[in-house]
Amino acid sequence: MQKFVITLDGELRFGDVNRHKGLLPMGDNECHGGGFWKIHEGGMSIALYGRSYDYGGPDFSMINSVDWAGIGGKFIPLIYYPNYPELDNPEYIKIY
Secondary structure, X not given: OEEEEEOOOOEEEEEEOOOHHHHOOOOOOOOOOEEEEEEXXXXXXXXXXXXXXXXXXXXXXHOOXXXXXXXXXXXXXXXXXXOOOOOOOOEEEOOO
């Protein structure tokens, strides 16, 4: 499944894994939450939604960097949908 996590070092990582743990750096057993992702709006953005069963919902305030390799290697706008599949009240994730 397409999942994401925010590592303890603040890296947002994407991948196609069975469990969120598969996205953590070797030796880490915790993170700042995670969820699921999918290409959205005809490839113009990435929809982030849900929460990790093991680590809880994402804390986007902890992001310091993004590993874009897991979603094609280039910047694409990220939008979190807290009430997915409803698309109301989206949160646009700012990447500095």
